[in-house]
Amino acid sequence: MKQTWRWFGPHDLVSIDDICQAGAHGVVSALHHIPSDAVWTPDEIAKRHSEIATMKDGSASGLTWDVVESLPVSESIKRQVGPWRDHIEAYKQSLRNLADSGISIVCYNFMPILDWTRTHLNWRLSNGATCMRFDLVDFVAFDLCILGRAGAENDYPAEIIAEAKTRFNAMSEDRRAELERTVAFGLPGSVENLTLDDLRALLETYADIDADTLRANLVAFLEEVVPVAREVGIRMCCHPDDPPFGLLGLPRVMSTEADYAFVMQAVDVPENGITLCSGSLGVHPGNDLPGMMKRWGSRVHFIHLRNTKREGQNLPCSFYEAEHLDGDTDMVSLIEQILREEALRKSAGRSDWNIPIRPDHGQDILDDLNRKGQPGYPAIGRLKGLAELRGVMTALSARLDRLGG
Template sequence: MKQTWRWFGPHDLTSIDDITQAGASGVVSALHHVPTGDIWTPEDIARRHKEIATRKDGSASGLTWDVVESLPVSEDVKKQRGDWRAHIENYKVSLKNLADSGIEIVCYNFMPVLDWTRTDLRWQLANGGSCMRFDMIDFAAFDIHILERPGAPADFTNAVADEAAERFGRMDDETRKHLARNVTMGLPGSTESLSLDDVREHLAGYGAISPEQLRQHFIDFLEEVVPVAAELGMRLCCHPDDPPFSLLGLPRVMSTESDYRLILEAVDSPANGMTLCSGSLGARADNDLPGMMERLGDKVHFLHLRNTLRDDAAGSFHESEHLGGDTDMVALIAAIVREERRRKEAGRTDHQIPMRPDHGQDILDDLKRRAQPGYPTIGRMKGLAELRGVITALEHPITGLAR
């Protein structure tokens, strides 16, 4: 695996110098300032390459921009409304501009309205650190009593709805506003955020779109962009839904192994693949991550290795230590190592899969920095060190454990 690091650009509190010291050899980044649906220009792309390649003192960092995460898909494309055709054409141009700069891997997602959802961005841990958490009761309180979505109570069990009503009643105005901000935060690093009215407007636009129709819109998008990516020698990889189940009454189409199979088979191309995110997929008890890597590994172009711990039967979970959650990370990494060996033996040029230690718990000086939620410097470095130890052990000839 090529060990990479997510970087949000010059304003990221984790610097390029920090990334080199953490031991990563590649960078995952995006042009977060470009509005969704617009073209990523060669000039902006070249600037980001230069920023990644340069330390604070002007010397070469030795780092390369290896993966784009994310080149966002607009809500117009997902709903096939408004400027969706123009946005697809712009997407193709952006892919060409990225390919011309040497980028081969582009991660994206097809989640409607909310790209990822947490109710608490700095949940207190027993050890004094903090992490991100999704609490189903808090989310129900938001959905039913803050957003006031029509029909929301019917999407929760009576027990969850009753507890949500009680919890909402105990919240003061500031707590309610804080919860709403957490839920509607949007893509990490993005300059775009949603108001409650924005969310309501988007929900109205999705009102008549079924899971089957959203999936067809996804296939329509892929049928347009995958041939372009293939011609350019690029690999597109869809990130799973986060969390991997329906929220706000919206359809979800990338939450399970069967979801991925359907999409990968519908547009069968080496350029159409998946981002295997062990944290997102691992929030569902019925997702077998090591098994998914074994069965779908041929189409895995990018890896997010993180872990979550499911807290209750309602669907709540929090970001755990990388080796301490519900996903058997050792078994998953063993499956990845075996896939890389198969690729190398087959002569594939993409035998080394980029991996990043996704998310992390805020510990030590992270607690003072207040960096992008989920992306602390020390917490991710700890995660990378743990993952690197497992990888080194499994790849070592003395063990042969991944064979």
């Protein structure tokens, strides 16, 4: 398992030097400043490679850019409106340019409008650490009382609606403003946040798009771009919905194993693959992460190892970002299945046997609490998570070696 680290570029408060000291072997990054309808040019790609390869004092970092996360899919492509065909051509050219630079794995997602969604970016735990949280009641309060979405009351049980209205009435103005900013926080690394008017306008554009339509549009997108990826040697991998249930009346189509099975079978080539995010998928009680890795491991190109703790078995539900070894996902069993898949690939002579993983998200602890870095991506919290995961990997690798795999 190749241990990687997400880096948001030169403005990230976690530096390339920090990543080296954390012991990561590679970097996951993206060109967040480039709009989703534009081509990633060779010059911009080369610049990011150079930034990753260089420490603050100018010496070589020894790190390589191993995974693109994400090459974003425009809303026009998701809805198949406007210049969506031009956007697909730009996407294809970006894939070619990335391949020319040596990149072989590209992560993307197909979530409408909002990327990962939370109601708290620094929810306090009993030990004083903070983490990201999705509180269903607070989210319903946002939907009903701040956004004022038409028809929202039809989407939630009466008792949740009553609780949300009571909670909203008790909220301070500061908390209301914080909730608005947090829900519309947007894509990690993005410099753009949505206003309420932006969000209302975008929601209106999805009024006639249901899950079947969005799923069909995803397959159509893949039918266009995967042949190019296959031609240039790139493995594409779709990130699951986060959280894995519908929000704001929007369809979500990559939340379960069945969703992945449909898309993998619709475009049935190895280059059409999976980003196995144990945190996002783990919120859904029907998802068996070790089992998914066992059944679909040959199509898993990239892995996010994090854990979440849900506060109910029904969906939607509240949940928070737990410690890496202390949530609803059996992380030890999942890592064992990853190692078994790597052994199968190695014995089959696959060049991609060493699957890149990264410690996803993390709780803010120690100096993270003062650093105020990218929400969800603290330096020390992720370092703690990587150290714990590394210990599990090392112990399981030794045991599997003794048992002959």
